[in-house]
Amino acid sequence: xxxxxxxxxxxxxxxxxxxxxxxxxxxxxxxxxxxxxxxxxxxxxxxxxxxxxxxxxxxxxxxxxxxxxxxxxxxxxxxxxxxxxxxxxxxxxxxxxxxxxxxxxxxxxxxxxxxxxxxxxxxxxxxxxxxxxxxxxxxxxxxxxxxxxxxxxxxxxxxxxxxxxxxxxxxxxxxxxxxxxxxxxxxxxxxxxxxxxxxxxxxxxxxxxxxxxxxxx
Numbered sequence: 001x002x003x004x005x006x007x008x009x010x011x012x013x014x015x016x017x018x019x020x021x022x023x024x025x026x027x028x029x030x031x032x033x034x035x036x037x038x039x040x041x042x043x044x045x046x047x048x049x050x051x052x053x054x055x056x057x058x059x060x061x062x063x064x065x066x067x068x069x070x071x072x073x074x075x076x077x078x079x080x081x082x083x084x085x086x087x088x089x090x091x092x093x094x095x096x097x098x099x100x101x102x103x104x105x106x107x108x109x110x111x112x113x114x115x116x117x118x119x120x121x122x123x124x125x126x127x128x129x130x131x132x133x134x135x136x137x138x139x140x141x142x143x144x145x146x147x148x149x150x151x152x153x154x155x156x157x158x159x160x161x162x163x164x165x166x167x168x169x170x171x172x173x174x175x176x177x178x179x180x181x182x183x184x185x186x187x188x189x190x191x192x193x194x195x196x197x198x199x200x201x202x203x204x205x206x207x208x209x210x211x212x213x214x215x216x217x
Contacts, residue, residue: 022091026061028053029100030075033178038103042076067092077103107145109179114140116156118164118188123157130157148177154184164188 030041030053037057044050051059053075063071074086081103089097112131114124117138123130124140131142134156146152154171158164171184 020067021064022067022095023062023064024071024091024095024097026063026071026073026089026097026099028059028061028073028075029098030057030059030077031100031102032081033102033104038078041078041101041103044074044076046072047074063091065091073099075101075103077101080106082106104177106147108148108175108177110144110146110152110173110175111179111181112140112142112144112154112184113181114142114154114156114184114186116140116184116186116188118190119156119158119161119186122161124184125155125157127153128155146175148175150175152182154182156184156186156188158188163191165191 026045028043030038030043032038037053037055039053039055039057041053041057042050043053043059043061045061045063049061049063051061053059061073065071069091071089071091072086073089075084077084082105084101084103087099087101089099112124112126114134115138116122116134119134119138120136122134124132124134124142126142126144131144132140134140144152152173152175154173156169158167158169165188169186169188171182171186173182
């Protein structure tokens, strides 16, 4: 029994050694999600062959491997970007392969535009933190960074202006996986409170003097 197992192992090793090999050239392109090239991105094949992308985001990886081999190609995106998914290719696919890696930013840029007439001087908050005050023309512009799918809560803080309605209006946004413009359009109404009768001003009454004469009885 041991002899048979040994012979089987020898035959299997011989098959592996004798299997045909192929030299594969893998042309890699690395960009951000806008299509702009990313330079100096480390690239590897099966944790072995390594290069970096050039100024045009390109690199060629050359590997010699058996035809039945599957290769795992990776691109290590810069720190400001999310990790790119590794790609698996087959050597039998041909002597020349092309791969494209896209690195997506960890944070998205949001251009916040607030339009709130009658709100000059009031503070706008993002997730509770102030991002600026509304200008005299009723507008505010700010730039925020948030991860994709995060919830953003914009609020116009009217605590210092109780005569405005609505009080502390809110705009809630789910951050998309792209740079975006967020418009917070919030008209405000000025409410005049009426004075109640109980608090109406009391007219001042001047004292009236009646002449009095003292006569003899």
